[in-house]
Amino acid sequence: TKFGYAWLFFGCRNPKYDFIYEEELNNFLSNGVLNELTTSFSRCGNTESGYVQEAIKQNSEKLAKLILKGAHVYVCGDIKKMAPSVREAITECIATYGDEVNEPEEFIANMIKEKKYLLDIWN
Structure with missing residues (x-):
């Protein structure tokens, strides 16, 4: 496989x-x-x-290209700070490098609906 x-x-x-x-x-x-x-x-x-979200920002162009090609994202960790910060960092990647994406937040919401952005988060 x-x-x-x-x-x-x-x-x-x-x-x-x-x-x-x-x-x-x-x-x-x-x-x-x-x-x-x-x-x-x-x-x-x-x-x-x-922090992971800082690493995401440092690699934002490459990560955005993968996500825009249909990559799946799996976020695992703290619900209060880490998960929202990671989502914000990924949204920024899409906003910066996703020229064809008008609404990055909506793009992420669609990824969630399509089960391409999965969360395993806790308090």
């Missing part, structure tokens, strides 16, 4: 304590299950620190 392009944006607080699937994710990357792995660590205190 041929899978589409798989790009995981993964975030946690500290890679030393919270990146419990690091080996598995790197194996997925080296075995071609994942094409790209972008990590964000919010509390490690170095240049790698940040």
Whole structure:
């Protein structure tokens, strides 16, 4: 079975304590299950620190192209801050690089209806 392009944006607080699937994710990357792995660590205190939504913004042109070609988005995490921030970042990607999209928020709403933008979120 041929899978589409798989790009995981993964975030946690500290890679030393919270990146419990690091080996598995790197194996997925080296075995071609994942094409790209972008990590964000919010509390490690170095240049790698940040949030997933920041990584999305840094990769917005490439991500927008994939989404506009029909890519699926799966968001998993906190309902209060992370999920809305990720949605806002993706909406900004579409607004900036989706020349044919007049209403980016409506575009995302349609992705949700079509089950191309899935949420696994919690309090």
